[in-house]
Amino acid sequence: MIMASIYGNNIKISIFGQSHSEAIGVVMDGIPAGIKIDVQQLQAFLERRAPGRSALASQRMESDVPEFVSGLIDGVTCGAPLCAVMRNTDVRSEDYLKIRDVPRPGHADYTAFVKYNGNNDHRGGGHLSGRLTAPLCIAGGICLQILEQKGIEIGAHIAEIAGVSDEAFHPVNVCSDTLKAVKNKDFPTLCDETGNIMKAVILSAKNDGDSVGGIVACAVIGVPAGLGDPIFDGVENRIANIVFGIPAVRGIEFGNGFASTLLRGSANNDALYAEHGAVKMRSNNHGGILGGMTSGMPLLFRVAVKPTPSIAQAQESVRLRSDGGAGFTADRAEIKVSGRHDPCIVPRVVPCVEAAAAIAILDMMI
Numbered sequence: 001m002i003m004a005s006i007y008g009n010n011i012k013i014s015i016f017g018q019s020h021s022e023a024i025g026v027v028m029d030g031i032p033a034g035i036k037i038d039v040q041q042l043q044a045f046l047e048r049r050a051p052g053r054s055a056l057a058s059q060r061m062e063s064d065v066p067e068f069v070s071g072l073i074d075g076v077t078c079g080a081p082l083c084a085v086m087r088n089t090d091v092r093s094e095d096y097l098k099i100r101d102v103p104r105p106g107h108a109d110y111t112a113f114v115k116y117n118g119n120n121d122h123r124g125g126g127h128l129s130g131r132l133t134a135p136l137c138i139a140g141g142i143c144l145q146i147l148e149q150k151g152i153e154i155g156a157h158i159a160e161i162a163g164v165s166d167e168a169f170h171p172v173n174v175c176s177d178t179l180k181a182v183k184n185k186d187f188p189t190l191c192d193e194t195g196n197i198m199k200a201v202i203l204s205a206k207n208d209g210d211s212v213g214g215i216v217a218c219a220v221i222g223v224p225a226g227l228g229d230p231i232f233d234g235v236e237n238r239i240a241n242i243v244f245g246i247p248a249v250r251g252i253e254f255g256n257g258f259a260s261t262l263l264r265g266s267a268n269n270d271a272l273y274a275e276h277g278a279v280k281m282r283s284n285n286h287g288g289i290l291g292g293m294t295s296g297m298p299l300l301f302r303v304a305v306k307p308t309p310s311i312a313q314a315q316e317s318v319r320l321r322s323d324g325g326a327g328f329t330a331d332r333a334e335i336k337v338s339g340r341h342d343p344c345i346v347p348r349v350v351p352c353v354e355a356a357a358a359i360a361i362l363d364m365m366i
Contacts, residue, residue, distance in 0.1 A: 007242050007359065007363075008359070008363045010364075011030040011031060011362060011363045011366055012028070013026055014026065014029075015132055017086075017127070018121045018126040018127045018129065019121075019123060020088060020121070021088060023087050023088060024085070024132060024135050025083065025135050026136070027082070029082075030366065031079075032077065032366075033077050033078050033079030034076060034079075035149075036076050037075055037145060038075070041145065042141045043065065046064050046137055046351075047064070048350070049348050050062060050063075050064040050134070050348075051342075051348070056343065056344060058340045062134075066084040066085065066086055066138050067085045067086070068083070068084050069083045069085060070082065071083060082142070084138045086134055086138075088131075096122055096124065096339075099122075100122050101320045102317050102319050103320070104315075104317070105317060106309025107125060107128075107309050108125065108247075129247070133349075133352045136356065137352060139355065140351075140355020143355070143362040147361060147365075152222040152223055152361065153221050154179070154218065154219070154354050154357050154361075155180070156350045156353045157169075157216070158187070158189050158346055159214070159217035160215040161213075161214035162212040162344075164198050166191055166198075169219045171285075172297065174221050174300075178190070179221070187347060203343070205307075205343050208313075210313060211308035211343045211345075212343070212344045213304070213305050213345075213346065216303045216305060216349050216350050217301075217302045218300070218301055218353050218357055219300050220300075220361065221299075223294045223296070223299055223361065225294055225296035226293055226294065227294040229292055230291050231292065234291070234292020235294055238363070238364060239252075239301065239356070241360070242356040243303055246303075248305045248306050248308070249303055249304065249349075250304045250305070250306045252304070253301065253302050254288075255284065255286045255287020255288070255289070255300055256268065256285040257302065268285050270283045270297075280296075280297075288300060303349070307344070308341055308344065310337045312337065314336045316334060316335075319332075
């Protein structure tokens with residue numbers, strides 16, 4: 001059995017490594033030659049996802065500085081596959097010794113054990129860990145820069161944490177300045193006051209040895225109409241495919257999403273009008289996508305992020321034991337997860353969602 005870690009049709013990205021392996025990284029194949037990559041800008045983007053930068057995040061201290069081993073010469077792509085590596089320097093594998101045979105509730109420990117016959121790397125979740133979103137962000141950060149050169153901008157913010165809701169992006173007139181401003185915040189909400197309330201909720205859960213989840217909202221502006229294909233290769237399909245590669249994601253909706261089921265067609269439809277010879281729409285309930293193709297309106301989607309499954313409270317589990325043959329048996333066990341974990345992963349998911357969207361859109365444009 002192998003782990004599928006490749007995405008893309010025209011730009012292919014392959015993510016490798018494990019949470020506690022010597023290194024993690026990404027290979028990007030299909031990036032054209034001659035593109036200038038701002039390495040400092042990329043590093044600033046990676047810092048938004050990196051652990052150990054806040055009391056609200058895991059205290060694992062990783063520098064998360066990518067080492068480019070191919071594909072980049074003096075900051076310019078040369079057409080060869082672009083490979084970047086990040087060293088894992090602050091691992092504590094001993095934290096996982098005592099729970100090697102006890103699956104953590106909410107994690108993929110049990111399903112991976114079954115699929116890979118117990119040969120999976122259990123330390124920190126191995127290849128299934130959120131740690132692997134770091135190389136995703138390397139690839140996404142590069143794609144974001146290429147898209148910016150084409151006049152396309154992507155930004156996201158925390159829309160909700162544990163029922164506390166932030167302001168929303170304007171559905172029709174998403175402002176470039178708004179996207180830039182929220183990226184420069186330590187806690188990416190549109191409303192700072194709401195952000196402070198969310199922080200208090202997260203710290204309360206942390207003090208209880210628990211965790212909370214939330215919603216990330218993403219906007220893409222500058223995408224021309226007609227990008228994407230119907231049926232199985234629609235824009236929603238391609239974005240959803242890679243967004244679900246972020247381990248904590250449990251759902252995605254575009255535009256009005258599930259709320260559209262509460263409306264009549266007369267209210268949900270977006271009226272078209274002409275302005276200076278261009279086609280525009282009065283509203284944007286469709287989220288910028290119709291029939292799998294972009295409409296020219298802002299592309300809007302929201303991502304549901306589950307509470308971090310690693311919590312300090314005691315939980316019911318099982319201890320897996322070999323039955324002497326090809327299978328295994330299970331006995332009752334209790335588990336209390338120690339180590340360094342985020343009480344809420346939502347803030348660090350924000351740049352991951354931007355990265356995923358950038359990869360999907362650039363892949364379709366190429």
